Amino acid sequence: MSGRVLVGVKRVIDYAVKIRVKPDNSGVVTDGVKHSMNPFCEIAVEEAVKLKEKKLIKEVVAVSCGPQQAQETIRTALAMGADRGIHVEVTGKDYDTLGPLQVSKILAALAKKEEAQLVILGKQAIDDDCNQTGQMTAALLDWPQGTFASEVALENDKVKVVREIDGGLETIKISTPAVLTADLRLNTPRYATLPNIMKAKKKKIANVKPADLGVELTSRMLGKYRGVTGKRKERATQQSRVEEWTILPNIHRTIL
């Protein structure tokens, strides 16, 4: 086995920021807004780095799809312990319509190209809450999947995954290569400390275009409309009393 793990990381708007819908309802204001790595992707990176520290795998490759700024997210993954990065450049209209279907095609192509033993992703992104990319990637590759993982144990060429499901916990044993998606309790991600950020500047990030991977990014959606329903929740917690405005984006999609 190659001993290489591919980890997907997504750059999302920071969870503590109040999002604002654009006046023309075409999307959410992102310019200048604080972004960070999707929390579940952080957990995925941490798991991959832990496997490398246990010497069960040899190399961790961080992948992100998006515009130039996606490189910052890859750098954070490199600072956490990934060995190298791959930035799949997607900009403009393509980036607006980039969704799980396109990303999973990209990841599947990369997994084959890099001969990955494992693909570890976060279970879902906090901006779209789709929870689809891991599953689609596994299906495209025809690989087994261990989703909602709260425990991962590598045993030779098999993986034991404890999954968090509605009924409790389910333990499965799947063969590699496989796709895993990380759930909350899998681990506690380490901080990307300054010395590691400095070291990460020397690690390589390769630049790739989706066309190079043979992936077509045309969206299957006819149109997207975002509306806002403002629901006010008053919440008193022990630590901080912050009133949360929950803005639920109402996304109507028509899929061919």
Next chain:
Amino acid sequence: MLPASRYSSKAHRCIRALTAVQGEHGAPQLYTTVRRACSSGTAPRITTHYTIHPRDKDPRWEGMEMERFADEADVVIVGGGPAGLSAAIRLKQLANEHQKELRVCLVEKAPQIGAHTLSGACLEPSALTELFPDWKERGAPLNTPVTEDVFNIFTKSHRIPVPILPGLPMQNHGNYLVRLGNFVRWLGEQAEELGVELYPGYAAAEVLFHEDGSVKGVATNDVGIAKDGSPKDVFERGMELHAKVTLFGEGCHGHLAKQLYKQFNLRENCEPQTYAIGLKELWMIDEKKWKPGRTEHSVGWPLNRHTYGGSFLYHLNEGEPLVSLGFVVGLDYTNPYLSPFKEFQRWKHHPFVAATLEGGQRIAYGARALNEGGFQSIPKLTFPGGLLIGCSPGFMNVPKIKGTHTAMKSGMLAAEAIFPKVTAEEPNSETTGLHVPEYAESLKNSWVWKELHSVRNIRPSFHNPLGLYGGMVYTGIFYWILRGKEPWTLKHRGMDAHQLKPAKECTPIEYPKPDGKISFDLLSSVALSGTNHEGDQPPHLTLKDDSVPVARNLAVYDGPEQRFCPAGVYEYVPVETGDGMRLQINAQNCVHCKTCDIKDPSQNINWVVPEGGGGPAYNGM
């Protein structure tokens, strides 16, 4: 698998924030005038930070690896604001000019450059033109030249317009209305292009010293300390950045500067700094009311003539009907019942202001302390191994309410003064950390000094029986006519923290309830600042003595911190068992304004830097 509740990764915080948690207590006892008796038992432990409870005596830290990774740079700059970035840029410009190698590292506690920047702002482009004569071609976001200048004295329902004659400090012809956060972000991009190493998300937590007492550099914050002060599994020490000289540009009332003042006795020949708090909102208004380039300032209502303060409202011209508005209250106010936040909210209801805001939507909120001491409060600026730049020592021109241009100039002068010293073949210094008194000299010979000298008496002139009106008369005679050339220098009243009168000598203020359309409550405002911190860390608002808040602040002053904090960090809540109140510190809400450290009448609160990356997430504020 250890229970998830023991840890607090971002994902855990995120999930917790999305799940409703029932609170313990009911409505906060925020504005009560009934003072409960102090609780009879010992004060509950509030402060767990290692600056108050050192770790070398703490058994939980026995055997922990405390070595720090260290790196060397030529110059280290603390703070990525206008001053720090201008200094960094100027250093690299000089290095390129003279074809010298220079490693310049800048650390900034905000998660991205500009995220902790908050200002009106009306920028005088003088310093920028000196730094980048081609700033327009480079795309600096100065998109709104001032077209209209309006100054009013507000009464409850009317206004008295005051003509802005040329020569008065409030005249803004030639200046630009900017979103300072965006401007700082642009400066950051210019700095990176020149090769400055920018490290946002890392806070300078400690000053390091050589054996000879000179400054060696700074250390960034440790991470992974739990709320009770014990180490977590993800604990990691901060990093040491050593430099030949360190520039401190932390902005108004920096926490490292506070230590340096003591360490090097920098304030022995100047007056204590005086401050104000500025609260600001961004509004999208009705397009019909939008007048890009219009600058409005007011004084008077709702403040009485003895409380210094006023407002600003700027119509920006960035393609959408955005206005930036805010309210400033001098922190030398005497009534402990005054709430700057509530004054701001009720000011918005003045007919002149409400007319602009009606039908609009608020999209951002934030607050920050600013300097008002001016010329009289400038400390000694240099010490072995370091120097102070920007609003940290304080170069704000108070009547103009502009400090960005002087902050930038101070950064540039600092760079010009230290460049020959850090690139010299032989270090010509008595101490290992370079001492650069030439910086202070060049500042004294620059327009910054002349400008601050000419307006030095305007703010202190406010302290007269006629208050605001006396101050305006003084300004008219001595500044407008005589250009600040009078031979005397008026003194400030002393430290802001000592100006509060005991609560029993003052009248509580009846503030109107927010209407949810023009005025708002505190907590929904704080949510708009995007502020957040890792919850499981020691509160960074440390108390030197945990018993003082209830014993003194609450007993004598009715807990003014629950009113002057613009983020609802401080709450006096009933103790769980028995009688009495305790102070609850909601550190996660903090917007890093520093007002508590300034105004605490007991000077018991010591604001230190939390884990880097925390704090507000301002966007173009």
